[in-house]
Amino acid sequence: MPRRNQTNEKRRELLPIVARAFAERGYRRTTTAELAERCGVQENILYRLWPDKKAMFIAAIGYVYDLSVAIWSRLLKEEEDEKTAAERLLAYEAEHLGEFGHSRIVFAGLSETDDPDIQAALADMYQRYQRFVREQIAAHQARRHKTTTPDAALAAWAVVGLGTVASISRELGLLSDRQRRRLMAEIGRLLLEGSAA
């Protein structure tokens, strides 16, 4: 009998490397040759793990989402009574925003949205992302029960937008780290509470 199939293990091993390559160079400029070289394998090995380059990219989208959720979930488990989960999330993102290159992969994908598979993968990611944020905001508002807070769903989209513009500003060097943190903190608070600081 033959040896046992290790395709899944290999996929898990190489996916972070693949994702980082796409994050650094975008979708089109990342060549399959470069992916193979970074992974330390020949190209056809990648093609045994995924049917084509597009599938590698879609897998990378899933990976960065899973990575974010894993980090956030760990963060939310650390009980801290002073701050709500939403506040801790915002504070964390203000500090570590875009550390992996999450948004670079998203931007790369957003240039390929006429491909239905890529569009679907991105849409799915955004839905989950927003839902996660919305739940934290709703929980925060319930705990603080202010009189007039923004609709949690809308506020969640706005927080996603806030993170996006913060990523862009980091990418383009538009704001200093300090200003970016202030942006996340003050506007984040406004979106959570429904009133300025």
Add this chain to the structure above:
Amino acid sequence: MPRRNQTNEKRRELLPIVARAFAERGYRRTTTAELAERCGVQENILYRLWPDKKAMFIAAIGYVYDLSVAIWSRLLKEEEDEKTAAERLLAYEAEHLGEFGHSRIVFAGLSETDDPDIQAALADMYQRYQRFVREQIAAHQARRHKTTTPDAALAAWAVVGLGTVASISRELGLLSDRQRRRLMAEIGRLLLEGSAA
């Protein structure tokens, strides 16, 4: 003597077509052959107008910015005493957001930010964009002089982020037109006023 040089006129004539192509297909996937075909000329004619494909793209970035500013400026000149300029701007964007594909060009560019020329062009565009919005917000706040409004510079970045996420949601079909308008209206108001509706 030779005929007179019409390079500038030709550039102005073709630039909207070039920009639309980049908006629809992204930077990498737009081939110079396709650009030429859409423009109804041969490729080398484009290369007489711009040194290379990258220059065509950077020109397209400038074009979509100029176009937005032209539209907004016209909008702001129409005097309307009920609403401030900032409110009209938000209302307009809620309705016509991304009509030309402004954000698609930006996303395409954001996948190419390791090229210093493209990065500089995008950074310049964002700076001007944010400054424009900030001025409108500051004017709005001065007119309404509420007690606690968000810092205009931060609010302007947040509005940029709000527009970005609204564009993304439109691109990916995440929100209905109605929901998207509500997002722009309610969160926009929150960012301007510093308090929920």
Add this chain to the structure above:
DNA sequence: TTCATCAGTAAGCGTACGCTTACATTATGA
């Protein structure tokens, strides 16, 4: 040991792309 299957290497195929070259035609001011 056998042998079917998996893992890895090396090379290359077909195509598409950015950009250039070579050349013909046209318009214009001296």
Add this chain to the structure above:
DNA sequence: TCATAATGTAAGCGTACGCTTACTGATGAA
């Protein structure tokens, strides 16, 4: 008119890319 530079057409050059093929060596249950 006519020299001259602008404008237009057609073809192709070199390279890079996505993906495949052909092959060799390793693995491990029967």
